[in-house]
Amino acid sequence: MEHLFIQGKKDVTLLLLHGTGGNEHDLLSVGKQIDPDANILSVRGNVIEYGMPRFFKRKAIGVFDEESLVEETHNLCDFVRSSGTKYKFDCKKVVAIGYSNGANIAVSVLFHYEQAFQKAILFHPMVPLRNIDLANLKGTKVFIGAGKADRMMPEHEVEELTQMLHSANADVEVFWTEYGHQLSREEIKAAQAWYQNKSQAHFEE
Ligand code: MLT
Numbered sequence: 497m498e499h500l501f502i503q504g505k506k507d508v509t510l511l512l513l514h515g516t517g518g519n520e521h522d523l524l525s526v527g528k529q530i531d532p533d534a535n536i537l538s539v540r541g542n543v544i545e546y547g548m549p550r551f552f553k554r555k556a557i558g559v560f561d562e563e564s565l566v567e568e569t570h571n572l573c574d575f576v577r578s579s580g581t582k583y584k585f586d587c588k589k590v591v592a593i594g595y596s597n598g599a600n601i602a603v604s605v606l607f608h609y610e611q612a613f614q615k616a617i618l619f620h621p622m623v624p625l626r627n628i629d630l631a632n633l634k635g636t637k638v639f640i641g642a643g644k645a646d647r648m649m650p651e652h653e654v655e656e657l658t659q660m661l662h663s664a665n666a667d668v669e670v671f672w673t674e675y676g677h678q679l680s681r682e683e684i685k686a687a688q689a690w691y692q693n694k695s696q697a698h699f700e701e
Pocket residue numbers: 515516554557558596597598600648
């Protein structure tokens with residue numbers, strides 16, 4: 497996959513996953529704000545929709561091509577693993593940071609794999625798949641950034657996703673803003689505070 501890797505000063509790797517029409521440069525400043533010392537692996541989605549990179553195909557806005565989603569979910573996990581070998585980072589210490597379409601594939605990874613991510617920061621995710629046996633996410637910490645005026649991701653879907661992740665034993669926190677689908681400064685700050693808090697707790701465990 498098209499990507500960039502930035503070596504950090506500690507053994508944690510942020511996996512950055514952009515929204516539709518974005519690329520591997522989009523979330524670099526967000527990643528740096530969340531953890532300036534971590535490695536960064538930022539990936540460009542494999543699928544092109546009218547010239548716009550995405551992480552999986554869709555049939556219409558909000559209607560996903562599940563076959564493509566599942567295939568790309570496995571591709572992304574394989575890619576992270578092979579990058580771990582290439583760049584010598586610990587695949588057990590990966591923190592996903594995804595926005596919109598990137599958050600949706602991160603959710604799909606969480607649904608499929610038990611230990612793919614130590615933590616996940618999901619900005620404006622949806623429920624990308626239903627009727628799936630969820631992986632056991634005990635020990636996985638998830639932050640969800642959501643907007644009350646987000647028409648792509650209505651409140652009931654945020655609740656459904658939270659429920660699903662809880663039922664898979666993840667530790668989930670949801671942060672609400674009054675905004676729509678855009679990535680807001682408030683939620684990035686909240687994610688940063690959440691990340692520091694959870695990293696500290698992890699250290700003390
Ligand atoms: C998706 O296709 O993943 C969602 O509709 C969000 C987006 O447009 O990227």
